[in-house]
Amino acid sequence: MHRKLVSEYSNQLHQLLVSVSRHYYFGNDGYLRYQKKPMDVDLKNSFKSRKEHLVYYILRDHYSGTFAFRIASTKRLLPLADFLYYAWSEEKTEEKFIYGMPDALFVPKTVATDGLFTALENLDIMPLHPPSGFASGVRIFRDIEQLLSYYLSETVDHRLDGVDKLCSKVCQYLIDSGKLFEKWKESLPREQHPRSVPAYDDFIKLFNTVDAGPFSLVQGENRRNDNTILELKLPPFDREKLDRAQEMIYDAWEEMSRSKRLSIARKALLLSPYCTDAYNLLAEHSESSEERMELYERGVKVGRQVLGDSFFEENAGDFWGITKTRPYMRALAGLAECLWDNGHRQDAIASCRELLRLNPNDSLGIRYTLVNYLLAEGMNNEADEFLSEHNEATCFMLYSEALLSFRCKSARKAAISLNKALEANSFVPAYLVGVKYIPHIVPETYSRGSEEEAIIYASASLSAWRVTPSALDWLATRANYQRVRRNS
Structure with a gap:
């Protein structure tokens, strides 16, 4: 022994x-x-x-x-x-x-x-x-x-x-x-x-000795490069390779298999590391918030390089309508979400504002995200100004207006705003006050007034309602619900 x-x-x-x-x-x-x-x-x-x-x-x-x-x-x-x-x-x-x-x-x-x-x-x-x-x-x-x-x-x-x-x-x-x-x-x-x-x-x-053996004691030719993904050196830009890589991503979006989609995205990046949508696809499939943010940052960086600074100056306001801007817009939208999730909230707000500056028509629905960010951060004046600029009778804006009115305006105005919101979508309160669970997987599409719309709104805005003292109790009372308190 x-x-x-x-x-x-x-x-x-x-x-x-x-x-x-x-x-x-x-x-x-x-x-x-x-x-x-x-x-x-x-x-x-x-x-x-x-x-x-x-x-x-x-x-x-x-x-x-x-x-x-x-x-x-x-x-x-x-x-x-x-x-x-x-x-x-x-x-x-x-x-x-x-x-x-x-x-x-x-x-x-x-x-x-x-x-x-x-x-x-x-x-x-x-x-x-x-x-x-x-x-x-x-x-x-x-x-x-x-x-x-x-x-x-x-x-x-x-x-x-x-x-x-x-x-x-x-x-x-x-x-x-x-x-x-x-x-x-x-x-x-x-x-x-x-x-x-x-x-x-x-x-x-x-440790600088001559008898290092196969496993080197000190730095040598085989030492690895510890650069992060954001510091990789890029080869000269080749438009033809980028176009081929983008076509590969279009094919990847049609693939049902996650492993095949990831494989195609990696091959696209080998062909052209300037393919922003390849980084976007990889980010969408990562469950690590840090990695997602890093990939979107990379997508934003190369996307801006591909378009060029002069392009931004000449075409701000028309983005998304120009097809080649869409990978960059998708990357910046993904980055804004990751910045918010990782605690960089003011940077996330700045990214949302940039998206709206580039595309005031807001094809990606960033205005709904931004108003929730402003409310969650307690930026009431900015939220009030933003809602005035985007005066629309949608569930997303009407419930935001109701929350802001509860915070800053009279009880009468708050009640009027909430009644308008309830008319737009009566399913929302149940998800906000905890009567119904917000599902882990949020619907990708919705119709106005639908339960899917309510889930999307509640998922994005719950934190703003929670940081407002007594707001959820007020909502539950006005909507005739018994509030259910759950762990965050």
């Missing part, structure tokens, strides 16, 4: 783990692929493989189990020195759940070199080979890969940089579920830990 290894406090002993995934690899298009049958690949033979395999880097505290986690690929490795600095430094502590150098570090033989051991000793860290029978980390790799698969199903940017952004979510879930970070903090010796790492340049110099 192997003796059980016991550590006495946090940061006494860390374990370095580096492993090649046996299921995930990157295709020729740069996007992650999954192979159900395990591939015969490991650290020793991965460089002989024709595939670009996913690589996991883990630095784990032996006492608490908390860890730092990053990914790379066999063709774009993360240097070990960079990973160790990331794991031990106090930078970006909101994204990782361990910091400070340990007393000792277990180093797997597959990445161990004399140079690495020398660098660790110079940092006063005892480098050790794991004893026979020491936990290999198989379980944590399994848990990480299962959770990573789940998050991949929610996102669409499955390039290396996109997948790397999921690392903090994976860490947080696994660490929070076992309260590992709390255990780590509570068990740190106050006088000894956490031990701070040297400045980055000084730290890296210690």
Whole structure:
């Protein structure tokens, strides 16, 4: 039997783990692929493989189990020195759940070199080979890969940089579920830990050795590019390629299969990274609000490049009527929604105003969104002015007018406004006051006075009603409903 290894406090002993995934690899298009049958690949033979395999880097505290986690690929490795600095430094502590150098570090033989051991000793860290029978980390790799698969199903940017952004979510879930970070903090010796790492340049110099082995210790030719999607360098613009890519997106919209739509959008971007509607399509299929916003930002950026600044000056007011402006308009509308959902509310309002400036006819119905944003932000004067400019007898504007009247005007005017709104659509109060649930999937189409229209309005405006004291109670009373209070 192997003796059980016991550590006495946090940061006494860390374990370095580096492993090649046996299921995930990157295709020729740069996007992650999954192979159900395990591939015969490991650290020793991965460089002989024709595939670009996913690589996991883990630095784990032996006492608490908390860890730092990053990914790379066999063709774009993360240097070990960079990973160790990331794991031990106090930078970006909101994204990782361990910091400070340990007393000792277990180093797997597959990445161990004399140079690495020398660098660790110079940092006063005892480098050790794991004893026979020491936990290999198989379980944590399994848990990480299962959770990573789940998050991949929610996102669409499955390039290396996109997948790397999921690392903090994976860490947080696994660490929070076992309260590992709390255990780590509570068990740190106050006088000894956490031990701070040297400045980055000084730290890296210690690892600048000649015997780095296949897994580079410091920056080299195979180091990956950490640029975000917004910082990618674009090739020269080619109108013919963009037109072909746009035709591909038209085909993708007709596809019933989500995976096929995403595949077509990715191919369209490979053909022309200026295809705004490809970013729009990817954003629409992402369940990550951060990723959606990033994709729409990219769509807005390239869309403006394609049209050109002079085009905006010459054609403001006629957008949407000019077909080639529509991808940009769709991207800006999507971005406004994402900005609002991610807490950038004034930016969202500014984006809505820009959409209306470019297209006063408002083919996208942005005026209904904007009035709710103004009310939710308590911008009553702006909302009053906006409603005066858009005086129309629609459910969306009449209920907004009723809410504003309740806030700022007399009870008589509020009652008159609400009566007009009820005449336009009598289904709305039931969804606002909680008698009926607002469905998770909001209808895409509606007719005036319909229940579908009521659902669309209630879904978009509920936050504005909720932030207005007593407004929902007033609405319930006037509409003869018993208000139902539900958790937000």
